[in-house]
Amino acid sequence: xxxxxxxxxxxxxxxxxxxxxxxxxxxxxxxxxxxxxxxxxxxxxxxxxxxxxxxxxxxxxxxxxxxxxxxxxxxxxxxxxxxxxxxxxxxxxxxxxxxxxxxxxxxxxxxxxxxxxxxxxxxxxxxxxxxxxxxxxxxxxxxxxxxxxxxxxxxxxxxxxxxxxxxxxxxxxxxxxxxxxxxxxxxxxxxxxxxxxxxxxxxxxxxxxxxxxxxxxxxxxxxxxxxxxxxxxxxxxxxxxxxxxxxxxxxxxxxxxxxxxxxxxxxxxxxxxxxxxxxxxxxxxxxxxxxxxxxxxxxxxxxxxxxxxxxxxxxxxxxxxxxxxxxxxxxxxxxxxxxxxxxxxxxxxxxxxxxxxxxxxxxxxxxxxxxxxxxxxxxxxxxxxxxxxxxxxxxxxxxxxxxxxxxxxxxxxxxxxxxxxxxxxxxxxxxxxxxxxxxxxxxxxxxxxxxxxxxxxxxxxxxxxxxxxxxxxxxxxxxxxxxxxxxxxxxxxxxxxxxxxxxxxxxxxxxxxxxxxxxxxxxxxxxxxxxxxxxxxxxxxxxxxxxxxxxxxxxxxxxxxxxxxxxxxxxxxxxxxxxxxxxxxxxxxxxxxxxxxxxxxxxxxxxxxxxxxxxxxxxxxx
Ligand code: SF4
Numbered sequence: 349x350x351x352x353x354x355x356x357x358x359x360x361x362x363x364x365x366x367x368x369x370x371x372x373x374x375x376x377x378x379x380x381x382x383x384x385x386x387x388x389x390x391x392x393x394x395x396x397x398x399x400x401x402x403x404x405x406x407x408x409x410x411x412x413x414x415x416x417x418x419x420x421x422x423x424x425x426x427x428x429x430x431x432x433x434x435x436x437x438x439x440x441x442x443x444x445x446x447x448x449x450x451x452x453x454x455x456x457x458x459x460x461x462x463x464x465x466x467x468x469x470x471x472x473x474x475x476x477x478x479x480x481x482x483x484x485x486x487x488x489x490x491x492x493x494x495x496x497x498x499x500x501x502x503x504x505x506x507x508x509x510x511x512x513x514x515x516x517x518x519x520x521x522x523x524x525x526x527x528x529x530x531x532x533x534x535x536x537x538x539x540x541x542x543x544x545x546x547x548x549x550x551x552x553x554x555x556x557x558x559x560x561x562x563x564x565x566x567x568x569x570x571x572x573x574x575x576x577x578x579x580x581x582x583x584x585x586x587x588x589x590x591x592x593x594x595x596x597x598x599x600x601x602x603x604x605x606x607x608x609x610x611x612x613x614x615x616x617x618x619x620x621x622x623x624x625x626x627x628x629x630x631x632x633x634x635x636x637x638x639x640x641x642x643x644x645x646x647x648x649x650x651x652x653x654x655x656x657x658x659x660x661x662x663x664x665x666x667x668x669x670x671x672x673x674x675x676x677x678x679x680x681x682x683x684x685x686x687x688x689x690x691x692x693x694x695x696x697x698x699x700x701x702x703x704x705x706x707x708x709x710x711x712x713x714x715x716x717x718x719x720x721x722x723x724x725x726x727x728x729x730x731x732x733x734x735x736x737x738x739x740x741x742x743x744x745x746x747x748x749x750x751x752x753x754x755x756x757x758x759x760x761x762x763x764x765x766x767x768x769x770x771x772x773x774x775x776x777x778x779x780x781x782x783x784x785x786x787x788x789x790x791x792x793x794x795x796x797x798x799x800x801x802x803x804x805x806x807x808x809x810x811x812x813x814x815x816x817x818x819x820x821x822x823x824x825x826x827x828x829x830x831x832x833x834x835x836x837x838x839x840x841x842x843x844x845x846x847x848x849x850x851x852x853x854x855x856x857x858x859x860x861x862x863x864x865x866x867x868x869x870x871x872x873x874x875x876x877x878x879x880x881x882x883x884x885x886x887x888x889x890x891x892x893x894x895x896x897x898x899x900x901x902x903x904x905x906x907x908x909x910x911x912x913x914x915x916x917x918x919x920x921x922x923x924x925x926x927x928x929x930x931x932x933x934x935x936x937x938x939x940x941x942x943x944x945x946x947x948x949x950x951x952x953x954x955x956x957x958x959x960x961x962x963x964x965x966x967x968x969x970x
Contacts, residue, residue, distance in 0.1 A: 465545040789934060803844050
């Protein structure tokens with residue numbers, strides 16, 4: 349009995365329409381846990397080097413983890429994994445909401461799509477029974493319309509993970525959307541789903557549960573960690589009261605939020621409270637929560653006071669469409685977020701790409717001929733909405749120019765346009781500034797999915813000898829202390845990997861002690877996961893994703909650094925004035941800790957063998 353898992357994986361050959369069940373592989377489940385860990389192990393063998401990310405050789409995986417729908421507080425997450433068309437290397441993204449639990453309770457731990465369908469289709473899994481069906485009129489719908497169509501056809505229990513117009517048009521900055529706004533946004537996963545002509549995966553939970561070894565013992569663990577959340581451990585109270593919008597104004601003040609395409613200090617965005625949580629919630633926020641989550645960090649807000657509600661813009665969106673574009677109208681933020689969700693666009697990359705376009709326009713690199721006559725002006729929220737819609741639908745000259753993000757747009761524009769593209773490895777940086785917290789720079793460059801802020805606890809500024817059983821050392825930027833800082837990334841990224849692949853939400857992880865992972869994984873799976881085992885699983889997953897990248901010719905050391913965001917040259921004013929990230933030192937420390945070579949980031953053979961990845965040795969060293 350494979351406790352903690354639904355026990356089955358569904359393989360869908362889109363080229364033939366054939367469906368096949370396989371037992372969830374117990375060894376991979378034990379060593380890679382679930383989510384992108386399991387996907388990396390399986391896809392490493394399946395996707396050949398050089399495969400076109402938008403071609404039939406790419407494989408799209410939709411996965412859960414053992415803590416998804418397990419009773420673990422915030423165990424709501426689901427993951428999409430594939431070769432990324434944005435970076436050319438490993439790609440993954442995860443979302444919350446209701447879809448992950450529905451997929452698992454519908455009887456499957458994961459679905460793997462191979463090949464390409466001749467016609468648009470959707471996959472229905474109704475209480476354990478899968479069917480591949482023609483998408484028909486659903487192709488072309490935005491994600492809200494699709495969600496409504498699914499509920500109308502299959503009832504309220506049906507949960508859909510779908511692409512919008514952006515994914516259909518193969519926008520490389522598109523994601524997979526559930527519940528009209530809980531989106532797996534990064535790595536261009538929406539484009540891969542669109543390339544396979546899969547409009548949606550629809551899951552209807554059955555009446556059975558997930559087998560666990562001892563339900564009473566599991567309840568005891570759950571009670572312990574729900575109590576931690578209720579007692580306000582870590583960031584619990586922040587997530588329960590304001591959620592991430594509570595950071596939007598603060599992030600500007602302390603200079604964590606990028607301003608004017610990362611070129612300015614906080615004085616260029618003088619009234620951040622206009623886009624802060626109080627201004628946003630004054631529009632009439634109704635608090636919402638994901639599947640059985642005791643935190644409930646998000647909410648819905650009426651659009652223009654009408655009956656339609658939109659998801660609240662989270663911090664990342666607030667900064668991407670607020671300070672980074674100099675838009676200080678909170679209603680525009682709400683509409684921009686709503687537009688991204690409907691179109692199925694990654695809000696981080698979309699906002700960053702519009703900021704890039706504004707600076708190119710200002711510099712005269714593009715003009716009215718390229719924009720369809722639109723004048724791109726900082727702070728002009730109405731124009732932002734027009735650009736967003738064109739991008740998401742790949743319509744008109746500007747839509748075609750920007751639909752694939754900053755790197756592709758810069759290549760088309762030419763000249764020095766790349767100087768204005770704040771991306772790494774092809775993916776736009778999230779809204780946390782390495783000049784504020786230099787550890788971010790290391791994560792942005794060295795994670796297998798570059799430019800991600802959820803792959804380690806970037807704010808850790810605590811003691812060098814950190815004990816995972818004592819919880820997190822807390823926030824403390826101490827940005828001047830760069831020597832020694834690179835040593836934080838290894839333990840924190842390993843924990844983040846296990847958190848992500850388990851199906852746990854980052855906000856739950858930040859609202860409890862880290863021992864939640866070991867105690868819940870043990871209680872749910874019946875396997876002995878102590879913290880050392882958890883760390884080793886994280887390290888195995890990190891090496892697996894990284895080696896996938898090396899196989900596909902993506903080396904993090906070869907990537908162009910967005911120097912503007914790393915403080916070269918430094919800002920002249922504001923809290924981070926004069927500061928430059930010492931990326932060489934940070935990277936050297938991390939490579940040393942990981943036992944990866946300093947010159948090519950190659951994992952040592954001894955390390956791979958220690959992690960049970962013997963088969964990768966020959967691939968790297970042949
Ligand atoms: S903390 Fe927020 S995003 Fe995470 S599971 Fe709970 S409600 Fe969802």
